[in-house]
Amino acid sequence: LVAGAGAGGSSAGVAGSVVVDVPTDNTTATLDGTTTASGAVAVAATDTTNITSVAGQISVGGDAGVGVGVDVEAISKTTTAQISPTANVTTTALSGGDVTVDATSSENVLSIAAGIAVGGTAAVAVNATVSVYNITTDAYIGDGGTATAGQHAVVDADGTVRVAADESLNFSLIAGNVSVGGTAGIGVAAVVPVLTKDTNAEIGTYAQVT
Numbered sequence: 001l002v003a004g005a006g007a008g009g010s011s012a013g014v015a016g017s018v019v020v021d022v023p024t025d026n027t028t029a030t031l032d033g034t035t036t037a038s039g040a041v042a043v044a045a046t047d048t049t050n051i052t053s054v055a056g057q058i059s060v061g062g063d064a065g066v067g068v069g070v071d072v073e074a075i076s077k078t079t080t081a082q083i084s085p086t087a088n089v090t091t092t093a094l095s096g097g098d099v100t101v102d103a104t105s106s107e108n109v110l111s112i113a114a115g116i117a118v119g120g121t122a123a124v125a126v127n128a129t130v131s132v133y134n135i136t137t138d139a140y141i142g143d144g145g146t147a148t149a150g151q152h153a154v155v156d157a158d159g160t161v162r163v164a165a166d167e168s169l170n171f172s173l174i175a176g177n178v179s180v181g182g183t184a185g186i187g188v189a190a191v192v193p194v195l196t197k198d199t200n201a202e203i204g205t206y207a208q209v210t
Contacts, residue, residue, distance in 0.1 A: 019072065029043050037090070038097075039097065040100070041089055048105075049106070053111050060118045061123075063121045067117040069177075070130070073131045100163075101163045109169075114177060123179040124187075132194040136199075142204050151206075152207050
């Protein structure tokens, strides 16, 4: 995502650019019912997000140059892999009869807000990048909160059982500007990350796993 602006004026040049990106991703893999397998059983949910976003501006004025660039990224993601509370899973292989439940989420984000303001008398440049992340990654073998038959998952594996949740976030947030004025040059740059992550791997209290 790229937003750019340029302005020039004999008296004043004013330019602004804004990028607002609000993606919402929900990825779910669920195993329910009765499953009998002579090999491995795998339940996997994977979500990979790649974002590159740039907001920039150039403003030139004979007297004043004013530039504003803002990049806002609000990412909401839920990735879930589950064996449901009503599932019954059996593997019968002599070897390799594993049961795996894997939820994997990853994000690679580059956010840039940058600009140049030039004015014969005064120049003002304001650039900011604001990133808000709400990321939930869950892997579980479920139960319905009761030991009653049919209300909790039953897993009978001839191999191993794995329940794993993995979340990785790589982000680079860059805000900067150059402000040049004959009398005054004012530049303001800010980076504001707000991060909420919830990663869980769980076998339910009443789930029956052997």
